[in-house]
Amino acid sequence: MIRNGISQTLALEIEKRTKINVFGCYQCGKCSAGCVFSYLMDTPPHLLMRLIQLDMREKALSSNTFWGCGACVTCSFRCPREIDVLRVINTVRSIAIEERVLSRNNSLKDVPIFNEIFMNNIIGNEHVNEFLLGANFNLKSLKFFKDISLLPVLYKKDKLTARKKASTRNIKKIVEGLKGNNGI
Amino acid sequence: MEYSYYPGCSLKSSSKDYAESVKQVSDKLGITLIELSNWACCGASVSHIPEESLSLALPALTIAEADKYSRDIVASCAACFNRLKSTHLLLGKYPEKKIETEKLIGKNLSVKINVKHFLEVLFEEVKDWDSIIIKKLKGLKVACYYGCLLTRPNDMIKDGKSEDPRMMDNLMEKLGAASIDWPFKTECCGTSFGLSKPEVVLKLSGRILRSAKKSGAECIVVACPLCHSNLDLRQSQIEKYNNLKFDLPVFYFPELAALALGIDYRNLLLDKHIVDPMPLLRRKDLI
Numbered sequence: 001m002i003r004n005g006i007s008q009t010l011a012l013e014i015e016k017r018t019k020i021n022v023f024g025c026y027q028c029g030k031c032s033a034g035c036v037f038s039y040l041m042d043t044p045p046h047l048l049m050r051l052i053q054l055d056m057r058e059k060a061l062s063s064n065t066f067w068g069c070g071a072c073v074t075c076s077f078r079c080p081r082e083i084d085v086l087r088v089i090n091t092v093r094s095i096a097i098e099e100r101v102l103s104r105n106n107s108l109k110d111v112p113i114f115n116e117i118f119m120n121n122i123i124g125n126e127h128v129n130e131f132l133l134g135a136n137f138n139l140k141s142l143k144f145f146k147d148i149s150l151l152p153v154l155y156k157k158d159k160l161t162a163r164k165k166a167s168t169r170n171i172k173k174i175v176e177g178l179k180g181n182n183g184i
Numbered sequence: 185m186e187y188s189y190y191p192g193c194s195l196k197s198s199s200k201d202y203a204e205s206v207k208q209v210s211d212k213l214g215i216t217l218i219e220l221s222n223w224a225c226c227g228a229s230v231s232h233i234p235e236e237s238l239s240l241a242l243p244a245l246t247i248a249e250a251d252k253y254s255r256d257i258v259a260s261c262a263a264c265f266n267r268l269k270s271t272h273l274l275l276g277k278y279p280e281k282k283i284e285t286e287k288l289i290g291k292n293l294s295v296k297i298n299v300k301h302f303l304e305v306l307f308e309e310v311k312d313w314d315s316i317i318i319k320k321l322k323g324l325k326v327a328c329y330y331g332c333l334l335t336r337p338n339d340m341i342k343d344g345k346s347e348d349p350r351m352m353d354n355l356m357e358k359l360g361a362a363s364i365d366w367p368f369k370t371e372c373c374g375t376s377f378g379l380s381k382p383e384v385v386l387k388l389s390g391r392i393l394r395s396a397k398k399s400g401a402e403c404i405v406v407a408c409p410l411c412h413s414n415l416d417l418r419q420s421q422i423e424k425y426n427n428l429k430f431d432l433p434v435f436y437f438p439e440l441a442a443l444a445l446g447i448d449y450r451n452l453l454l455d456k457h458i459v460d461p462m463p464l465l466r467r468k469d470l471i
Contacts, residue, residue, distance in 0.1 A: 071375070110381060
């Protein structure tokens with residue numbers, strides 16, 4: 001891949017952002033063996049590491065590994081080479097988002113929808129409003145009746161009201177700063 | 185001792201019961217938690233945030249706010265604790281990340297104050313439980329569920345055994361309960377997939393509930409509002425999905441500490457739980 005006139009591999013790009021050297025991985029597979037979410041992934045964590053090592057850029061960026069990841073930290077924790085695999089997974093996701101690469105597998109299509117709603121929720125409120133999070137998710141993912149049976153009990157047990165909207169707008173400012181910086 | 189308290193979003197909405205139990209127990213023990221006035225969401229999970237600089241900037245806002253008071257930060261949500269502490273450690277390790285983050289939030293960071301979970305605070309502050317316990321939790325069989333973020337990576341709670349943490353088990357035993365040995369104490373419950381792909385939670389949390397039940401637990405004890413939601417609020421969905429019956433109440437650890445310390449159960453908002461814990465507590469003569 002040519003960026004700014006210089007050829008740059010995916011491994012190098014990850015190293016620049018995180019200082020993690022993916023060539024330390026010797027493919028033992030412990031990360032994937034311990035991953036409770038790997039059954040959701042077309043490319044389990046150790047295979048994603050291999051794709052990066054081989055610079056199979058498109059294949060890595062269009063995998064659904066990072067949409068299936070629940071960030072439970074088991075992979076990084078158990079890596080005998082002490083590679084922060086979760087950070088690598090997240091960095092690949094960031095690059096995929098920046099380059100607008102679409103996932104080649106559609107089974108986790110609601111996860112990016114959820115993430116976007118989550119971000120908008122905290123940008124608007126400075127904190128999470130769980131009711132709005134659920135309601136907006138149902139609207140955007142066209143699952144209008146999801147969890148609707150939980151609503152009466154959530155209401156009755158006062159689990160829907162949230163902290164008062166904060167007066168500060170720090171998160172909004174940061175996100176705007178990042179946008180100006182060629183960020184998200 | 186005085187701490188800066190970071191309650192986080194869930195404790196202000198879906199987990200007011202957790203918030204209340206933390207307050208009751210800290211009041212009783214003379215632990216002063218002073219809520220930060222200007223806190224912002226920590227980002228909850230790195231998976232929700234599109235890029236790393238933002239996932240560091242969000243907790244950094246709170247760390248900068250806490251810097252003003254030079255008191256350690258205490259969080260009771262495992263995710264808040266993990267995000268704050270991971271950020272704190274990463275910014276300490278990589279000076280250029282610290283500079284980048286400071287620029288992004290427009291504030292300086294000292295990275296000197298510590299981040300602690302309320303479980304650690306209880307451990308450090310109370311040396312002699314025997315002398316303050318009013319009612320031992322005798323005969324209560326509990327499965328201590330740590331989830332992911334309390335113990336991973338290695339440098340989260342100061343326990344020393346991340347694959348088989350003991351801190352909550354030790355606390356429960358000091359309170360007089362019997363903590364059972366079981367294999368799922370640090371397996372993930374499915375986190376926020378409850379919204380984006382519910383079958384994941386029904387499957388993963390189903391395994392946890394099944395293992396706790398099979399190991400003889402009468403209830404589960406947690407230290408995270410999302411673990412609580414998945415195991416308690418969604419327990420009936422999980423039962424249907426797996427065609428099993430669990431009927432396992434899920435407590436936050438300070439709720440059980442409060443009962444042992446003689447705090448009136450009516451002050452604890454236990455009625456917010458979905459799986460009713462009252463029959464079990466009555467059966468064990470704890471209320």
